[in-house]
Amino acid sequence: MLIREASLDDWPRIWPFWHRVVAAGETCTWDPGTSEEAARVLWMNPAKRVYVVEDGTGSVVASAYVTPNYGGPAARIADAGFMVDPDRAGRGMVFNAVVETNPAVELWTSMGFTILGTVPEAFDHPRHGPVGLHIMYKALLP
Structure with missing residues (x-):
């Protein structure tokens, strides 16, 4: 597995599993009806550090982001989100x-x-x- 920073070119490979997970409505708090464009803006936000995980074939099988949660006295606390392709579940x-x-x-x-x-x-x-x-x-x- 290769973990690397995501680029905007990775979004078309993230969206299919992102949509599957969110639309199922079982494990994520995001609106199951989120459109692709809204999801891209939320997930690939430049304020976040976004990563992808590639398997040995170069397929993107997971993505994650890390971002500051709050400023001020809680600035040292981060927020993170993780999305794993359901076909690769059990490893996220x-x-x-x-x-x-x-x-x-x-x-x-x-x-x-x-x-x-x-x-x-x-x-x-x-x-x-x-x-x-x-x-x-x-x-x-x-």
Whole structure:
């Protein structure tokens, strides 16, 4: 796997799986009806550092962004988003607004992430109804 900074030319390879994940409405808090243009503006925003993951064939199988969450006293806290092609699921991560029914919660807690809190019934799951959104955190520095 190769992880590299994304370019605008990568968007056509990100959009198909981005759309599949968001339209399913099961693991992301973004509007399932987000248009391609709106998604591109949100995901590829120049204020963000955007990355892609390529497999051995050069196919883009995941994308992520990192951006400052807030300025001032919370400036050292980052926000990140991750999107993995569903056909390659089981190898990705999400940290912010994690749908509590997402099977990856177990993986992330096993990797040292803790659930700081859960906003109850904040996500309308298409199969489970209203479920909570976890806020997960892992200290990266000792």
